[in-house]
Amino acid sequence: MVSAVAVNVRSPKMTRERIHDAGLTLFNERGYTGTTVRELADAVDLTPGAIYNHYPSKESLLFAIVDRVHDEADAILSETLRGVGNDPVAQLEALAAAFTAFHIARPRETRVANRDYIYLPPGERESVVRRRRRVRALFADVLRDGERRGHFSFGELGSGDAVQAASMAILNMVVLVGEWFDPSGPRSADDTAALH
Amino acid sequence: MVSAVAVNVRSPKMTRERIHDAGLTLFNERGYTGTTVRELADAVDLTPGAIYNHYPSKESLLFAIVDRVHDEADAILSETLRGVGNDPVAQLEALAAAFTAFHIARPRETRVANRDYIYLPPGERESVVRRRRRVRALFADVLRDGERRGHFSFGELGSGDAVQAASMAILNMVVLVGEWFDPSGPRSADDTAALH
């Protein structure tokens, strides 16, 4: 007698998505290692075992989460770059604004991706590291380009390091924006863009 | 037959410090929940049980680490503020430079403090949260002061939010500097200070 399982009128394959979302929420709040499969199961009204009908392991769920957010970030950044001219200043502003908006719109995703990717098995972790590097390189390229063409200048410093430092500084501002942003949305995008 | 324990010529009370340091290194690398007491014990050539002669629990070690780095940060910031005039611009530059240098000098400490304080029990976690807020308030106060006296201006935005946003943006740059900084040291302190 399985008493209260008339709730089985649940979605067909959407369960996978619900697990994905619950993982997002819980990993964000408690961290990957701080979240148990049982908590995950509770959050989607399932038994621990049922999770394994949708993901072969807890790690694979983390990877699915991290991988997807990278897909989205890549898509947004390359679309943004396509939609703007080849003026480095405009490019930088557009990239920063778009990436900021992205982090504001998806604070859970970006936080988990940035914080918990360490817990992936070596192979998958490396793949993530590569993707992160590519994003950084994208910003650095724009800055380097702008410097070469005289649109940006980096004070008293040797050029190579300064470009890297500046792009990292900008990225840091952008990446952490999701940590503190709370009120009215679209403003802050202009905000950080204005800060250059 | 305790075979190879002639190594017992170890320090008297310095062991606590060695555990503290090993915890710092391991928590930084693997995260708090990703580090086991046995790994910790291995790192200081001890038995798991021996750890508990120095710390009543794993959590208490985390708290000791996080608490100390906040002590040091507070000390540095208030000393810095004491050593400079009451010009908001100079104050901001000095604070940012000092805090940046701090994060560069202590990447393990600051990373663990910023990342793993969530795993503290509620009471201790709250105390840490309060201390973090106080640091942010310090920067915000300087900015607010500077704005009121006409030294800073925040573009098209309403004043209240802008001050908060700007101070957070600055802090984000500073706080994450330890994540990517690697080569020649004293330069980057000037660097971020110059970025304002």
Add this chain to the structure above:
DNA sequence: TCGCAGTATGAACGCTTGTTCACCTGCTCG
């Protein structure tokens, strides 16, 4: 209507975790 594929159950698994404990040791000091 039947059977099958998909999905959930719940109990169990082996293992690792943080922590405890009885005991041993070797310095320090009266």
Add this chain to the structure above:
DNA sequence: CGAGCAGGTGAACAAGCGTTCATACTGCGA
């Protein structure tokens, strides 16, 4: 010199972990 004690050992503990599995339910296509 002998007692005491801080600090170490190593084996054990219960609890919790991720994961597996035999079993059972259910809705859909033939």
